[in-house]
Amino acid sequence: MDKIAVLIPCYNESKTIEKVVKDFKAVLPEATIYVYDNNSSDGTDEIARAAGAEVRYEYQQGKGNVIRSMFRDIDAECYIMTDGDDTYPADNAPEMVKQVLERNVDMVVGDRLSSTYFEENKRPFHNLGNSIVRASINHLFKSDIKDIMTGYRAFSYKFVKTFPVLSKGFEIETEMSIHAIDKNMHLTNVIIEYRDRPEGSVSKLNTYSDGFKVLRTIARLFRTYKPFRFFGLLAAILAIIALAFFVPVLVEYIQTGEVLKFPTLIVCGFTLIAAIQSFFTGLMLENSVQKNKQDFEMRLNDVADECREKKNA
Numbered sequence: 001m002d003k004i005a006v007l008i009p010c011y012n013e014s015k016t017i018e019k020v021v022k023d024f025k026a027v028l029p030e031a032t033i034y035v036y037d038n039n040s041s042d043g044t045d046e047i048a049r050a051a052g053a054e055v056r057y058e059y060q061q062g063k064g065n066v067i068r069s070m071f072r073d074i075d076a077e078c079y080i081m082t083d084g085d086d087t088y089p090a091d092n093a094p095e096m097v098k099q100v101l102e103r104n105v106d107m108v109v110g111d112r113l114s115s116t117y118f119e120e121n122k123r124p125f126h127n128l129g130n131s132i133v134r135a136s137i138n139h140l141f142k143s144d145i146k147d148i149m150t151g152y153r154a155f156s157y158k159f160v161k162t163f164p165v166l167s168k169g170f171e172i173e174t175e176m177s178i179h180a181i182d183k184n185m186h187l188t189n190v191i192i193e194y195r196d197r198p199e200g201s202v203s204k205l206n207t208y209s210d211g212f213k214v215l216r217t218i219a220r221l222f223r224t225y226k227p228f229r230f231f232g233l234l235a236a237i238l239a240i241i242a243l244a245f246f247v248p249v250l251v252e253y254i255q256t257g258e259v260l261k262f263p264t265l266i267v268c269g270f271t272l273i274a275a276i277q278s279f280f281t282g283l284m285l286e287n288s289v290q291k292n293k294q295d296f297e298m299r300l301n302d303v304a305d306e307c308r309e310k311k312n313a
Contacts, residue, residue, distance in 0.1 A: 001310040004031035004097055005076035008053070009066040013084035014042040020082070021051035023090035028097065034074060035084070036066045044084070064167035064175075071160045075310055077101060079155040088152040092192045096154035099188055106159040106185035107176070109145055110152030112194035117147075129211045133174065133218065140222050143181045146189040149173045149214070157307045159185060162299055171217040178218070182225045183296055227289060231282025238275035242268045 006024045010017055021033050035048040035055045049055045056073070058066045067081070078100040082088050088110060099105040113130060133148045151173060159180065167175045180187055223230045246268040249261050259265055 001313070002032045002074070002076035004028055004078045004080065005074050006031050006033045006080045006082065006093070007067075007070045007074070008033065008035045008048075008082055008084045009038060009058075009063055009070070010035055010040060010044050010048070010084040011038040011061075012040045012042045012044060014040070014044045014047055016086035017044050017048045017053075017084045018051045020084050020086050020090075021048055021053045023086075024080070024082070024093060025052055027090045027093050028080070031080070032076075034070065036070055038062070038066050048084075060168075062168040064165060064169050064172040067172050068165040071163065071165065075157070076160075077157055077307070077311065079157075079160055081151065081153045081155065083151045087195055089193050089195070092152070092190060093154075096190055099190065100154050100156050103188075104156070104186060105154075105188050106156045107180045107187050108154035109147055109177070109187065109189045110150045110154075110192040111146040111189045112150050112152075112192060113147045114189075114191050115193055117194045129214070133214055136215075136218055137174070137177060137181075140218070140226070141178060141181045143177075143187075145177050145181070145187065146191075148177045150192075152192060158300060158303050161303050161306070162296065167217060169213060171214045174214050174217050175221065178221045178225065183293070225289065227285035228282040231278045231285070235275040235278040235282070238271050238278060242271035242275060245271075 006028065008017070008020060008024075013020075017035065021035065024031065024033055033053040035045070035053040037045040037048070037055060037057050039059060039061055045055045045057070056069075058069045070081075078097050080093050080096060082090075082093075092110060096108045096110065099108045113134065117130070130147070130149055134145070137148050138144060149170075153173075153176070162183075163176065163179055165172065165175070179185075245264055249259060249265050249268070252261070253259050
């Protein structure tokens with residue numbers, strides 16, 4: 001079991017990976033550097049190996065798939081996750097490690113948005129997207145994470161071994177954040193300096209398609225983790241629609257003593273039934289969520305015992 005594992009998912013990062021590996025080796029000499037190559041065609045793997053990293057491969061394309069393999073394969077007391085594009089400075093890593101090993105933090109978020117991100121990043125829609133995602137999650141999940149989509153984080157063994165990776169691509173960071181909030185993990189933010197990619201290094205993130213995937217992920221996880229609020233909101237919307245169309249029918253009936261718009265009345269009835277069904281669906285799913293949280297807490301006890309055994313082995 002490693003004391004510290006630095007995890008670097010990579011796809012065609014030959015221009016920057018050598019510097020990234022050497023920078024982290026310099027500030028964390030006791031750490032093992034793992035580079036997971038995700039079908040690179042530019043020799044990223046050989047450059048990383050020559051720089052001193054242990055290189056492994058994940059052939060299913062997508063950052064989420066790489067993170068799944070990393071978390072499954074590697075055992076460590078503290079994990080540092082960073083990108084191979086040299087946008088995150090290694091200088092912050094010791095402080096992030098300290099938070100995990102000395103203060104028992106489960107996830108340390110490298111906060112770019114409170115420092116240089118908006119000045120350094122040259123893609124305005126990325127800036128807008130980060131702000132929208134942060135505001136949405138903090139509002140929906142009642143949290144205070146400063147940077148939802150940062151790729152620079154530190155994790156405890158407990159977090160890594162209990163995090164179910166479902167996303168395949170760049171929405172993985174959003175999923176991590178929501179999971180940690182919902183499961184009451186110990187979180188903290190560390191402000192980091194951000195620098196834009198060096199010239200010649202190309203981002204793999206598509207502003208629009210990946211942005212929509214992230215928003216879809218937020219909606220999906222809100223439904224999964226907060227079903228009563230999700231289906232309760234749906235029930236309220238359906239009830240308002242039913243009421244809005246029913247009122248004219250009722251007024252007409254009061255004035256004439258007749259129902260002249262039977263189709264509208266029937267649709268209102270079915271819409272109200274759908275609202276009631278949605279409400280009770282949310283209520284039942286909320287009970288399941290509470291049971292899952294109880295089971296998760298028991299799983300955390302098992303993982304803590306497992307971690308102690310591996311440390312003593």
